Amino acid sequence: MNLEMQRFKAEFFKALAHPLRIRILELLGEGDKNVNELQTLVGSEGSAVSQQLQVLRAKNIVSGTKEGNKVIYTLKDPMIIELLAVAKQIFNNHLVDTITILDKFKEDEEEPVTPKN
Structure with a gap:
């Protein structure tokens, strides 16, 4: 059962693995x-x-409904937006960590070096 869930997650995240x-x-x-x-x-x-959109439909992430000569696309599960918000927060956390590290390096470079006798 656990392996099936891991496979689902892997396939799900593959479907999300494109900026467009x-x-x-x-x-x-x-x-x-x-x-x-x-x-x-x-x-x-x-x-x-x-x-x-074909990729997203194939993975059941979006659905399309024909209305006249157009297909209207919708999210199959609105929790996708929450998932993307969590991903954004993780990105921001990593960014904050990176900025902190860079600031520390900058401070270390600015400190005067005192010669040892």
């Missing part, structure tokens, strides 16, 4: 959108957005 897919999910977190709306918002070609 992350951006699409962030935009869908603001509300449902069709491909044209997503293209405009991300400033990307339709084929790129469509390809990434």
Whole structure:
């Protein structure tokens, strides 16, 4: 059972492992959108957005509903937005740690070296 969960998680995170897919999910977190709306918002070609939406659909992360001649995309689970927010917080934590280390190096470089007798 544990191995199945680990495989699910690995496949799930693989599906998130593309900057354009992350951006699409962030935009869908603001509300449902069709491909044209997503293209405009991300400033990307339709084929790129469509390809990434196919990956997200195949992994059941988003769903599409046909409305007239358009397909409206929605998040299958709104907790995706919470997951992305946690990822952002982890990034910020790492950034703070990196800045702290850099500040320490800077302080060490600024300290005068006193010769030993």
